[in-house]
Amino acid sequence: MAEVLITVRLAAPATLEEAMRRLGLAEDEVDTAYGLVPVDPGRNLYVLRVAEEAGRRVGDSGTGTADGGPYSDPPIEPYGPPR
Amino acid sequence: MRVLIQLRPSPDLVAAVADPSVPSMASDVADGLPGVVLDHSYAPVAVPRPMPASPGGDPLSLNQPLVFSMAPQDASVVVRGEIADDEVTSRVALLPAARRDVVAVYADPAIETTLTCGGDPAVGDWHDVERLLRVPDLTAEGLDGSGVPLAVIDTGINAAYVKSARGHDVTVDHERSWNPQSVSGTPGDFPVDHGTMCAFDALIAAPKASLVDVPVLLSRRQGGSTLDGLLSDAIAAYAHLREVLDAQPAESRALVVTNSWGSFSPRWDFPPGHPGNYSDNPAHPFNLIVGSLAEAGADILFAAGNCGTQCRDSRCAYPDRPIVGANSHPRALSIGGIDTTGTRVGYSSQGPGRLAARKPDVCAYTHFAGSGALGDGEPDSGTSAACPVAAGLVAAVRSRWPSTVLPPAQLRTLLRRTADDRSAVGYDHDYGYGVVDAAGIIAALRRRAAKAA
Structure with a gap:
């Protein structure tokens, strides 16, 4: 399942369940092992990893219940040795 | 130019x-x-x-x-x-x-035929790097990394190997180390690979730093290679590092984060201009958390990448401006690579960067005989080696200068201002502001200390 990232603003201390409720996400649409990760505690901003379809639905371009997204989650690799 | x-x-x-x-x-x-x-x-x-x-x-x-x-x-x-x-x-x-x-x-392009490229033999060894970084002078100033957590965001560290290769004890901070959800293993006890090279190279200038092992690149994704992760794992790692930083007392707050990795291809990204894009978008969650961690007091360094025009890595897929995403973040230092003769290695990515134009910021040493972690006789190479070499220098400074006294933005300026400039007009997109200069840093810190006294 391709996954994307979405952000949500919640008052601390926030939980994944609260985020899912706010965004209207089902459990099978969310990477629950990844959880709800704080991006900027000062701005109450959190990120979730969700299925691409769900990300489109709740992200900026969908219903807009998320703060932002869907954002890409590209692979990252070591920069060495040069090949 | x-x-x-x-x-x-x-x-x-x-x-x-x-x-x-x-x-x-x-x-x-x-x-x-x-x-x-x-x-x-x-x-x-x-x-x-x-x-x-x-x-x-x-x-x-x-x-x-x-x-x-x-x-x-x-x-x-x-x-x-x-x-x-x-x-x-x-x-x-x-x-x-x-x-x-x-x-x-x-x-008027440089006519050069001898730039060091991938596959070339080592140029000097890590003792040359020690000499060039003036490690004895740093040590004499009390700048040896003591008490400074140095997070290596990579493939994991093998501390026993680093200890054997260096001939000195190595400190791994188990409590502050962190694994992504899909990675099991003990900090400091991962297979010898890229992350072990980075740890070795970071300790050249900061032999007493405490390594924080964060093996993000060991996380697995479907269809991925054995050594890659997802940017979301790096976000989770940075969230952990924020807790590490916030838990420190203000008077000794310091955290140096070295990142010798990046995204080689736009294939998995939304295109530039799309609101979900990573490479060019300061609002992407990873770029936000890098800025947030730096503002909270961390020194964050990223390798510029190995997509230099003279001998680019075959994985480089960006058609231009290959320093992308957080590797070009304005609140991080983007590190290019030079060999021990002071010449830019041909694979070191050139600017401008995508988030901030003036990338790379500075250059540090690479392509030297060092850890041997990449194989017998293989140099520690890539901007992958240059980044932790520079991170070690930053960690050395932090042993006497916590981020509450010398904020990360000021330290970045200090490194740029004291760099050994390689052009007549200051900044250029090959070397950035120049080559990191430990002597210049020591002199500037002495002046600063005298002014504060």
């Missing part, structure tokens, strides 16, 4: 330049060109005018017969100078308008 400027001064002046018995200087021909630092060591050169051999021909044709006129009313003169990298476009456009005798401005 070094440029050649073609001018058509008065015929008398052209005749003087063309006459080998008459000494002439660049300033005789081209003094006062706005935005150009003239190279006075380069004597002006008279250039003949190409003319078609028969009427109606094309004077710039490579196929038609031409004659060349050195007559003073035909010939022109070329001088050499430098224009600041971020002013090239505007200066090149404005110069002919500002000075009627300016005919054209051309690039």
